[in-house]
Amino acid sequence: MLLLIVSGGVVAQDLFDKAKLDNYFGILEENNKFMGSVAVAKNGEIIYTKSVGFADVENNVKATEKSKYRIGSVSKSFTAVLVLKAVEEKKIDLDQTIDKWFPTIANSQKITVRHLLSHRSGIHDFTHNDGYLTWCTQPKTEKEMLGIIENGGSDFEPDSTAEYSNSNYVLLTYMLEKIFLKPYSDLLQEYIVEPIGLADTYVFGKTNPNDNECRSYRFLGSWVVENETDCTVPMGAGAIVSTPTDLTKFADVLFGGRLLTNESLEIMKTIKDEYGLGLFEIPFGDNIGLGHTGAIDGFVSVYSHYADGNVSYALTSNGLNFKLGDIKKAVLGAVYGKPYELPEFYNVASEDLDIYLGVYVSTELGLDIIVTKEGNTLIAQIGDDVFAFEAVDKDKFKYDPIEATFEFDPEKNTMTLFQYGVEIVFQKKK
Numbered sequence: 001m002l003l004l005i006v007s008g009g010v011v012a013q014d015l016f017d018k019a020k021l022d023n024y025f026g027i028l029e030e031n032n033k034f035m036g037s038v039a040v041a042k043n044g045e046i047i048y049t050k051s052v053g054f055a056d057v058e059n060n061v062k063a064t065e066k067s068k069y070r071i072g073s074v075s076k077s078f079t080a081v082l083v084l085k086a087v088e089e090k091k092i093d094l095d096q097t098i099d100k101w102f103p104t105i106a107n108s109q110k111i112t113v114r115h116l117l118s119h120r121s122g123i124h125d126f127t128h129n130d131g132y133l134t135w136c137t138q139p140k141t142e143k144e145m146l147g148i149i150e151n152g153g154s155d156f157e158p159d160s161t162a163e164y165s166n167s168n169y170v171l172l173t174y175m176l177e178k179i180f181l182k183p184y185s186d187l188l189q190e191y192i193v194e195p196i197g198l199a200d201t202y203v204f205g206k207t208n209p210n211d212n213e214c215r216s217y218r219f220l221g222s223w224v225v226e227n228e229t230d231c232t233v234p235m236g237a238g239a240i241v242s243t244p245t246d247l248t249k250f251a252d253v254l255f256g257g258r259l260l261t262n263e264s265l266e267i268m269k270t271i272k273d274e275y276g277l278g279l280f281e282i283p284f285g286d287n288i289g290l291g292h293t294g295a296i297d298g299f300v301s302v303y304s305h306y307a308d309g310n311v312s313y314a315l316t317s318n319g320l321n322f323k324l325g326d327i328k329k330a331v332l333g334a335v336y337g338k339p340y341e342l343p344e345f346y347n348v349a350s351e352d353l354d355i356y357l358g359v360y361v362s363t364e365l366g367l368d369i370i371v372t373k374e375g376n377t378l379i380a381q382i383g384d385d386v387f388a389f390e391a392v393d394k395d396k397f398k399y400d401p402i403e404a405t406f407e408f409d410p411e412k413n414t415m416t417l418f419q420y421g422v423e424i425v426f427q428k429k430k
Contacts, residue, residue, distance in 0.1 A: 015337040016048075016334055016335065016337075017334060018048065018334075020334065020342070021050070021331065021334045022050065023342060024330050024340075024342055024343065025038075025050050025052050026052070027342060027345075028052065028322060028327075028343065029052040029053055031343075032219055032222075033320075033321045033322035033343070033345075034052060034053065034317060034319065034320055034321070034322050034327065035052060035053025035054060035063060035217065035223070035317060035319035035320075036051070036052065036053060036063065036069065036300075036315060036316050036317030036318055036319065036320070037049070037050065037051040037052075037063060037065065037069070037243065037315070037316050037317075038050050038051075038244055038313075038314065038315045038316075038331055039243075039244035039245045039247070039248050039313075039314050040248065040311065040312070040314075040331060040332075040335055041248040041249070041251075041252055041311070042309065042311050042312075042335065044252045044256070044310070046245060047335070048331070048334070048335075049065055049244070049245065051063040051064050051065055051067060053318070053319055054223070054319075055067045055209065055212065055214040055215070056209045056214070056215055057215070057217060057223045057225070058215075059209065061209060063214065063318075064212070065245065066200065066212045067212050067214050067243070068200050068211070068212050068213050068214060068242065069214050069216075069242065069243070069299055069316035069318055070214075070216070070238075070239075070240070070241050070296050070297065070299040070301075071238075071240050071241065071242050071247070071294045071296075071299070071301040071316060072234075072238045072293075072294025072295045072299055072300075072301055073238050073292060073293065073294040073295065074242070074247065074291075074292045074293065074294035074301050074302070075169075075234070075237060075238045075240040075294065076169050076236070076238070076278045076292055077250075077254075077278040077279060077291070077303075078188060078192055078240060078250075078278075079169050079172055079173065079184075079236035079278060080117055080268060080277045080278025080279070081191070081192060081254065081259060081260060081268075081278070082176055082184075082187050082188070082191055082192070082236070083113065083117060083172055083175075083176065083277075084260055084264040084267070084268060084277070085191050085260070086176065086179055086180070087264065088260070088264055091179050091180070092113060092175075093113070094112065094114040094117070094267070095112050095113070095114055096112060096113060097109055097110065097111060097112055098111050098112065098113065098116065098171065098175070101171075101174065101175050101178055102146070102171060102174075102175075104150050105123065105149065105150055105171070106150070106153050107121075107122060107123075107154050107157075107158050110158045110159075111123070111158045112158075113175070114277070115158055115159055115168075116168040116171055116172050117168070117172065117278060118162060118272065118275050118276065118277055119163060119164050119165055119168055119275050120158065120159045120160075120161070120162050120272075120273075120275075121158055121165065121167075121168050122154040122156040122157060122158050122160070122163075123149065123152070123154060123155070123165055123171070124152030124153055124154065124155050124165065125152075125163075125164065125165035125166050125167055126145075126148050126152055126166065126167050127166050129148070129152065133227075136229045136230065137228060137230055138230055139232045140230065140232045140233050141232070142174055145170060145232070145233070145235075146174070149167045149170065149171065152167065161273060162272065162273035162275050164275075166234065166237040166238065167237075168237075169235070169236050169237035169238075170235045170236065170237050172236055173235035173236035173237070174235075184235060184236055185202065185203035188201075188202065188203060188240070189202065192250070192259070195259075196249060196250065196253045196258070196259065197249070198249060198250065199243075199245075199246065200212075200241075200243045200246050201240060201241070201242040201243075201246045202240070202241060203231055203239050203240060204231050204239060204240065204241040206228070207228055213241060214318040215318065216228075216297045216299045216318040216319065217298050217318060217319040218298050219319060219321040219388050220374055220377070220379055220386060220388050221373070221374020221375045221376075221377035222374065222375070225298075226297040226298035227297060228297060229297055238294065238296050242301075242316070243316065244303075244314035244316050245314075247301075247303040247312075247314035247316070248303070248312040248313070248314045249312075250303070251291065251303055251304070251305040251312035252305070252312050255290070255305040255307070255312075269290055278292065279291065279292060280292065282302070282304040282328075284304075284306065284328065284332045284336075285336075285338065287308045287309075287332075287336070289304035289305055290304065290305055291303045291305060293324075298320075299316070299317065299318055300316075300317045300320045300324060301314075301315060301316045301317065302314065302315050302324065302328070303315075306332075309335070311332070311335055311336075313328070313331060313332060313335075315327060315331075321388065321390070322400065323400045326343070345390075345391075346391045346392050346393055347376065348376055348378075349376060350373065350375055350376040353373045353376065353378050354373075355410045356371055356373075356378060356408050356410070356415075357371055357372060358370075358371055358428045358429060359428070359429045360414075360415045360426035360427065360428050361426060361427055361428075361429060362417075362424055362425070362426045362427075363427075364424055364425075365424060367382065367426075369381070369382055369415070369426060370382075371415070374388075377389070378397055380399070380406075387399055387401070389406060392405075395407060395408045395409065395410070396408075402419065403419060403420065404417060404418065404419040405417075405418040413427065413428035413430075414426065414427055414428065415428065
């Protein structure tokens with residue numbers, strides 16, 4: 001019987017189909033659905049890596065395993081570790097209020113360090129402010145950022161609920177710098193990067209393609225370069241650059257109990273109202289992983305650790321035109337021996353799109369959608385927001401980031417939006 005069990009384990013290991021997963025990413029690349037890199041580690045050893053697309057489209061530089069991506073809010077896990085390090089060194093207490101450092105912030109005498117870490121402070125998220133995208137590319141001083149956060153006020157009574165806010169982690173960054181009397185970038189290197197040997201993780205500056213740093217893009221018939229957020233704006237909420245290999249190593253060391261004490265790690269992992277401290281749950285079927293997602297400019301990232309199987313997964317992207325969750329299902333499906341399908345795409349010739357072009361109006365929403373094309377891709381513009389439709393069938397298109405489907409009826413000159421169970425008809429202007 002023992003021999004049969006051992007044999008079964010060997011067969012399970014052989015189920016990992018690298019060729020199929022490579023094919024999966026090849027199809028995404030060929031159809032301009034994904035540019036980026038992925039890595040998977042099992043028991044602390046990398047078992048799969050893949051990079052597709054371009055690090056720099058304009059200069060035809062292909063992505064490699066050494067390509068570095070801005071990881072956005074995945075940075076929050078690193079910041080949470082630094083705060084817990086400060087707690088372990090008895091420099092701060094999780095339950096002390098923040099008025100010592102930020103007396104002008106609304107409710108600072110009620111908000112604790114723990115509230116900031118777990119998004120329970122009520123402090124308004126400055127990234128939701130009107131005009132944010134007009135100034136986020138410019139350097140900001142601490143005084144300027146504190147003024148922006150202070151003016152945002154409070155959205156709810158501290159600790160009454162949880163609501164994601166980048167402002168929390170910008171304040172934690174400044175707090176760390178005051179406590180340690182060192183820049184956040186130095187703390188990151190001293191407490192995390194150097195001790196665990198992360199080769200390509202640091203606080204970003206202006207993108208340097210000569211140092212394997214990627215530019216980010218949006219797909220609008222072709223890959224269009226995005227603006228760059230200045231690092232002084234997100235700070236510890238989103239200003240780190242890394243690679244999937246580094247992120248899997250970070251996950252392995254963190255959840256393996258080799259970065260924090262067991263007590264600190266358990267505090268970090270405790271979920272309340274969807275959030276831990278710099279973590280949240282990322283499920284894959286019945287397996288509940290812990291990690292974080294990130295998005296900044298055109299970059300998208302995720303890392304997660306699954307105790308069942310001791311698996312760490314990370315993805316970094318500088319151009320995404322596909323569902324992030326579907327990629328996770330494929331990669332982890334390959335790892336766990338679960339079925340997944342190769343993606344198929346419905347292609348439309350450029351001349352066949354002409355019947356859809358025009359301005360569509362909804363009297364119900366008081367909204368215009370301008371529909372144009374770029375090559376064989378249908379483009380929609382709503383105000384200043386521009387995005388690319390994906391063809392899924394005759395007269396039918398979708399846009400996954402907002403879970404919307406658009407169905408055209410050229411004879412009636414209408415376009416119907418299906419979203420979250422709601423159906424809205426737009427009439428084409430004559």
